[in-house]
Amino acid sequence: MKFKKILVYNIDRSKNLDPKSWKTIESFGEKIAFVPKDSPKLKQELADTDCVLVAFGTVIGKEEINAASKLKYIGVMATAFGKIDTNYAKKKKVIVSNLKGYSTESVAEFIFAAILEQSRGLEEGKRRGKSGNYSEIGISANEIKDKIFGVIGLGTIGKRVAEIALGFGANVKYWSKNRKNDYEKKGIKYEALDKLIKEADYLSINLAQAKETEKIFDKNRFQKVKSGAVLINTAPMELVDIDGLELRLKKGDITFILDHSDEMSEKDLKTLLKYKNCIIYPPIAYVSKEAAENRRRIFIENIEGFLKGKPQNVVN
C-alpha cells in the first residue's frame, strides 16, 4: 500500500533529513508535496492528501483536519505533539504517530550539561583559561550530591534525568500525574508538586504540553521556588507563565535555563533575555548524533508501520 499524496508541512527538506531518507519517504506515496509554514496554499494542498508529515511545534487543529477529508495519517517529526488536536484526529479516524523517545538520552544529558555549566562557572573559567589567567578566585560551585533534585514529570525523559541524578548522589524526588512504583523502588521519592517546588535545589521540568499542564508554573509556584535553586525547562515553554517567571527572576536568587525552539514570542524572549539569571539556549537539547539517527529511523519506520497495517508510536 502507498499513500495517494504525502504532504510535508513545515519541514525544511534541505535541513531536516538527508536526501536518501527523503527518497525513501517519497517511495511511500504516489506523489509528495512540500508546503512551508503558514502557506496560503495549505488548505488547497490538504484537500487531496491522505498523509501529513509535520515538524515540531506545527499546529494541526480542527480546521486543518477538516480541510483534509482523505487524511489517514499524521507523522510528527518530534516527541511533543501538543499543537496537534489528537482527540479530533482520533474522532476523524486519523492516526497520529510521534518519535517517542528518539531524543530521550540527548535531552537528559543536556539537562546535566546545562545545569553543571552554570553551577560550575565554566563560562568564566574558560574565558580565564583562554586569556592565560589561571586564578580560581571568585569561581565557586555547588555540588549536586546530597541536594534535592526534583523531576517534574516522570515520563521517558524525566525517568532518565532521575536516574542520572541518582548517579550523582542527589536526593531525587519527582512529581508526576501518576505514581511510578518501579522508579520509587530505585530510590526516587514521590512528592506533592508544590512541596517539591518549595524544597528542590534543582528542578527539571519534563512534562508534556497539554491543557492541564499549560502555565502549570504560574506566579504563585515561581514564588515558592527555593532561593538559590536552578530550574531547567527542556519541555515547551507553554508550561510556564512568563510574567510569573519574570517576577521571580527579578529577585535575582534563582537561575532558569531553557532551550528555546519557536514556542515563545519575540516579546517574551526579549523580556527573559534581560535577566542574567535566565540562560536561553537554542534548541540544542535534542541535537545529539544518536538522536538524529533515531529520528530519521523512527520517522520512516512509523510511516512504514502504518502502511503495513501496524501503526506504531500512536499517540491518539
Added chain:
Amino acid sequence: MKFKKILVYNIDRSKNLDPKSWKTIESFGEKIAFVPKDSPKLKQELADTDCVLVAFGTVIGKEEINAASKLKYIGVMATAFGKIDTNYAKKKKVIVSNLKGYSTESVAEFIFAAILEQSRGLEEGKRRGKSGNYSEIGISANEIKDKIFGVIGLGTIGKRVAEIALGFGANVKYWSKNRKNDYEKKGIKYEALDKLIKEADYLSINLAQAKETEKIFDKNRFQKVKSGAVLINTAPMELVDIDGLELRLKKGDITFILDHSDEMSEKDLKTLLKYKNCIIYPPIAYVSKEAAENRRRIFIENIEGFLKGKPQNVVN
C-alpha cells in the same frame, strides 16, 4: 599538647581559610609563622619548627626535612602530596597528613561538567542565545550513554567518576594498579591500560602523582587514543608528557581538558594554549562550597588528631 612553632609555608593567609579557622590553628601552637613560597627565610624558619603546614604542590624534599630537625608533622592542604618526600619524612619519623577525599565530589562532578560543556557545544549555544540567535544548526553533540568511559586510576575520585558514568549509562571501564572487586561487581570492568586508552570514547585521568605514574601518558600512549575521544585530566599534569600530548593535539581529532594549577611551566602552557582542542581551565575542579568546608574542617581535624595522639589521614 601544643606545637612549639607552626610554620605555614606557601599558604596565603588571606585567601585559603577564614580568620576564625586561622585563630583555631594558631591555638595549636605556641607561635605561628607565615612564609611565602621560595622565601630565602625558609631554612632559617624550619630550624625550630615542629609543624609545617603547606598548600597544594609545595615541595618538601630531603633538604627541607633535614633543615627541620624538630619536625614532627606536615599538614598538606590538598589531596595530592606528590611533591613531598613522604618516604624520607617517614624515615625521620615525621607524619604527613593530607585532605583525603575533601574534594572528591567537587572534582568528580567537574569532570562531567567539563566533558559535557565541550561535547554539547554549550559555549557556542550560550553565545547564540545571548545574541538572540536561536538556530541550532551546526551544533551537534555526542551522548555519553553506551560509549566506553575509561577511568584511569580507580582511587577515591576515580570511583565516583565511574559511578556517575554508570548513571549516564556508559560502558564504564577502569585501569588501576590494583583490581577493585567491589567496583567490578557494580559493572565497572577492568581493562589493561593500553587497551583502555585505545578503545575509550571518554578518558578521565585520576591517578595520583608518583614516580611510577610520571609521564605515564607518553607519546606512544597518546598516539593510541581513539579518534574523537575526549580526555580530561584533573590530576597533576606531571602524569602527561607535554610533547606527546602536543603531537596528538596537532592531529586535531581528540580533545584534551585540564584544570591547571601551578604545575606547568609558562612554556608548556603557551604550547598547549595554541590548540583549540585543548581546553585549559583554572583549577576550578575542587572549588565547590562543600569542598571548601570539608577542607577547612579536615585540615584542622588532622592537626588536632595529631596533637591528641590520634593522627588521621596519614599518607606515609
